[in-house]
Amino acid sequence: xxxxxxxxSMDSYEGQEVNITCSHNNIATNDYITWYQQFPSQGPRFIxxxxxxxxxxxxxxxxxxxxRKSSTLSLPRVSLSDTAVYxxxxxxxxxxxxxxxxxxxxxx
Amino acid sequence: EPEVTQTPSHQVTQMxxxxxxxxxxxxxxxxxxxxxxxxxxKVEFLVSFxxxxxxxxxxxxxxxxxxxxxxxxxxxxxxxxxxxxxxxMYFCASISGAFTDTQYFGPGTRLTVL
Numbered sequence: 029x030x031x032x033x034x035x036x037s038m039d040s041y042e043g044q045e046v047n048i049t050c051s052h053n054n055i056a057t058n059d060y061i062t063w064y065q066q067f068p069s070q071g072p073r074f075i076x077x078x079x080x081x082x083x084x085x086x087x088x089x090x091x092x093x094x095x096r097k098s099s100t101l102s103l104p105r106v107s108l109s110d111t112a113v114y115x116x117x118x119x120x121x122x123x124x125x126x127x128x129x130x131x132x133x134x135x136x
Numbered sequence: 137e138p139e140v141t142q143t144p145s146h147q148v149t150q151m152x153x154x155x156x157x158x159x160x161x162x163x164x165x166x167x168x169x170x171x172x173x174x175x176x177x178k179v180e181f182l183v184s185f186x187x188x189x190x191x192x193x194x195x196x197x198x199x200x201x202x203x204x205x206x207x208x209x210x211x212x213x214x215x216x217x218x219x220x221x222x223x224x225m226y227f228c229a230s231i232s233g234a235f236t237d238t239q240y241f242g243p244g245t246r247l248t249v250l
Contacts, residue, residue: 062238071140071227071241072179115179123169123192124229124239126179 032116037131046103048130050116053097061092061099064115066129072115076101106134138162140242142228148248152217157245159211159228168211169229169239170203172196179227185211218249 033051040046052061060079064072076083078090078099089102103110113129141160149155161168170182183193185203200216211230215222225244231237 066179069225069244069246071229071244073241074238077238123181123184123194124171124179125181126171128178 032118032127034114034116034127034130036128037133039133039135040106041135042107043105046106046110046132046134048101048103048114048116048132049098050101051098052116052118055096055118059096059118061090061096062117062119062124063088063090063101064117064124064126066113066115072126075114103132106132108134108136110134138240140228140230140240142226142242142245144245145243146246146248148250149218151220151249155215155218155247157213157215157226157228157247159213159242160209161211161228161230162232162240163209165230165232165240167191167231167233168203168205170213171227171229171241172224173227173244174221174224182213182226215247218247220249223247223249 060077062077063075065075066072076085076088076090078092080092083090091100111134113131115126115129117124140162143158147155168185171179172182173179181194183197183203184191202214205211225246227244228242229239231239
């Protein structure tokens with residue numbers, strides 16, 4: 029399973045766009061890139077998943093360059109309720125391997 | 137939206153006691169998982185379950201742990217003789233089938249071993 033590296037924490041203000049980058053240099057051909065969000069004392073919640081280029085859904089966008097060695101989660105116009113831990117996961121198969129994640133703090 | 141449910145939300149037990157954590161996965165899902173998260177630490181994979189048998193387990197999932205799907209809807213995690221270090225949040229997750237499917241997590245059970 030590919031190892032991922034993310035910033036430990038990020039701070040932002042309400043209404044700003046937040047971009048969290050994850051590096052995964054040894055991503056394998058079959059691996060997908062998935063981002064989860066976790067609030068304290070709650071289970072991880074799926075945000076978005078992609079394989080290459082750009083994926084967009086109602087809450088976020090995921091940008092993946094051609095070499096797939098990194099990915100960027102983009103959260104448009106964050107609010108205080110987006111304060112959470114964000115995990116980048118890379119893999120294909122039966123289990124999810126979580127890293128430490130990025131603590132995003134949104135301030136007013 | 138369908139969701140994974142877990143009971144109880146909080147379980148307090150004495151060291152050495154057995155506990156059973158219960159999960160009801162999303163109804164048409166086929167793959168089931170247990171993860172744990174010790175306070176302040178990362179989410180760790182414990183075990184995956186498919187077709188009524190364990191498909192993969194981590195080194196954490198030793199002989200004190202067992203899983204079963206007793207009645208086609210519940211998915212349980214049993215910890216036979218709890219230790220202080222078993223105190224954690226335990227999350228159940230499920231997916232419908234393909235490996236690229238989203239894993240849906242339950243709200244978790246907080247296990248406190250005294």
